[in-house]
Amino acid sequence: MRPNRYPDNAWAAILLAVPFGGLVIFYLWPLLRTVLLSFSEGTAFTGYTITGLGNWQRLFENGDDVWRALVNTLVYAAIVLLGVPIAMVIAALLHQRGLRGRSFYRTLYFVPVVTMPVAVAMVWRYIYNGDFGLLNEVLDAVGGPTRAWVADPDTALYAVAVVGIWMALGTNLIILAAGLEAVPQTLEEAAMLDGAGPVRRFLSVTVPLLTPSIFLVSVLSVIGSLQMFDLLFIMLGRTNPALADSKTIVYLFYEEAFVRNDRPLGAVIALVTLVVTLAVTAVQFRLQRRWVTYA
Amino acid sequence: MKSTNTMLALAATAAVLTLAACGDNGASAGGSDGGGGEEVELTFATFSPDQEPAIRQILDVFEEQNPGVSVEIQIIPWTDYWSTLQTSTAGGTGPDVAWMLGAKIGQYIDGGVLLPLDEAFEESGLDIEKYPEQLVDLFVDDGTTYALPKDFDTIGLWYNKALFDEAGVAYPTPDWTWDDVITAAKALTKPDGSVYGIGAPMDPQATYYNTIYQAGGEVISEDGTTSGYDSPEAIEGIKFWTDMINVHHVSPTLESFADTESVAQFMSGRLAMLTTGSFYAIRFANDEYSSQNFDVTELPAGAQEATIINGIGNVALASTEHPEEAARLAVFLSGEEASRISSETGTVIGSYEGTQEAFVDAFPQFNLQAFLDQAENGVVLPVSRNTDAWASREGEFLTPAWTGEQSVEEAAANLADAMNEALAQE
Structure with missing residues (x-):
């Protein structure tokens, strides 16, 4: 026993050091630099010197932009979260016994995940186009309301969120499908013998047993949504009249840090994003006690 | 020893030079004047x-x-x-x-x-x-x-000859004024919305900077310390474009330009006129429809002639x-x-x-001489020490003027405040 234990520990330490080293170099060190930068002033050429709370003050003095961006981000995250029940229903349908072409459908739903967000955004831009868009053509044919979906401040954020739901669907489906595999057939059969219909079985048996997967998917979905930038950047463009009302917090970060070259203020916004993400995730973990069943 | 080293260095240099020469089709063969023998x-x-x-x-x-x-x-x-x-x-x-x-x-x-x-x-x-x-x-x-x-x-007035012919309107000339553009744009616009007389995108270099200087205004003061946006001339220069959309209805809206950029709309035959740069000549020439139907002339004059040069x-x-x-x-x-x-x-x-x-x-189908003739009236694209700090806010503050939610006076005043604040930090 004794001679074996020591080499094991050494190996464990060596193998752990590799990812830990990566964590320090690529995560903790940049994080520390970001914190320092947020208290600094200067430009890339003159170098940055720590001066105090000036950047934080600036952020909260011109707080309107930040608040609006925070609200937009949370609204976006909430809408994309609606994609989770949608993914559940589709996962359950794909899980039905005897379904033909199961892998075809799974591939179909997974395609958006492996497609570049830029390409997805470009295609949806055409769909949403106010003058020649596919969506307006269809709505026009059935007498529905047409508009410039991503150029109208009233709809732009929601239109982008729909794409967000669609893009996240594939990942959500994979995780939920794996969760479904773990639901014991026997319970379903018992419920069936008790006379429960498919909907009742789904709601009373499948969903409660699936809650750990649902929880995981929800947390990942919210974290991803809080960092949304690429869809907005490409689908709206810089002279879009809806932009001012649709900016997310990461978009604001991009503008300050890379368009206006105000890296210290960008650092402040990045840290605010981090804190908000941590807080929202903490709330989710706190709430899970009320609804997640660990069998 | 020394001579051996020199020989080696020369041989190495020669070898590298030969390789380089192979790389670019022998353009730099020779290399005989030897230089310092050091490869840079x-x-x-x-x-x-x-x-x-x-x-x-x-x-x-x-x-x-x-x-x-x-x-x-x-x-x-x-x-x-x-x-x-x-x-x-x-x-x-x-x-x-x-x-x-x-x-x-x-x-x-x-x-x-x-x-x-x-x-x-x-x-x-x-x-x-x-x-x-x-x-x-x-x-x-x-x-x-x-x-x-x-x-x-420089920026010129590009136009679609086919749409002018169809509407029976005479082609623009270098003598045109702002009023001529408005009159023509009205005649060219089709009531069903399939053709607009002119494109009025919110594009500083291609549209409103030009008209601000044509009206006798300025974007930034000569010494680069204060904003010129709150002057009556600058407001007039911006209004020229916002009126095209909100008063004369001869241009698609800002929403439409956000969905389909103005140059793409122009190239698809939806706009009869568009003011934009000489840098698009090569793109228009490579597109069959544009190459056949487009031509260009000098920008119309406001109170004076001006074009943005960059x-x-x-x-x-x-x-x-x-x-x-x-x-x-x-x-x-x-x-x-x-x-x-x-x-x-x-x-x-x-x-x-x-x-x-x-x-x-290079492209005889277009009257590109117009871009050269205008250079003498060229106003250099306005800059300051940290241009991005205020230029990145122009779109944000002018959007409500373009959509008609705010008067140009109000939007321009707000922009001037934000710009002066940014300039004060330089």
């Missing part, structure tokens, strides 16, 4: 893949004239160009020579990261008088030259290991030879006097 490699950063063929051609000539010096092109896409250049330059790992814009150079001069080019320019034998004066001034600070314009662009410069970075060669390359890339190659290939209008006619001849 320079990196040149640009953001335009479109111009790469012309640049390569120019570099071949440079390499031929400077044996032992080879230049590698590094293309960084526009979206990453400025952040990459800034961080790599600040970190000392940047390129030796790079493209620069008037709007960006202030930060680099303040940071002390650029090499003065005065000496290299004197040696080159080029004549400073042969460059457009306004553009030269963009890159000069305190009497020191940090870049020379390699090209320039150009790209070449800077040498102070972090280079070969300052002498880098400075020589930066000057060469903006020199007469480079200018001629740019023009002849129709890539851009070369900046050096006497080389520009070649650009006009």
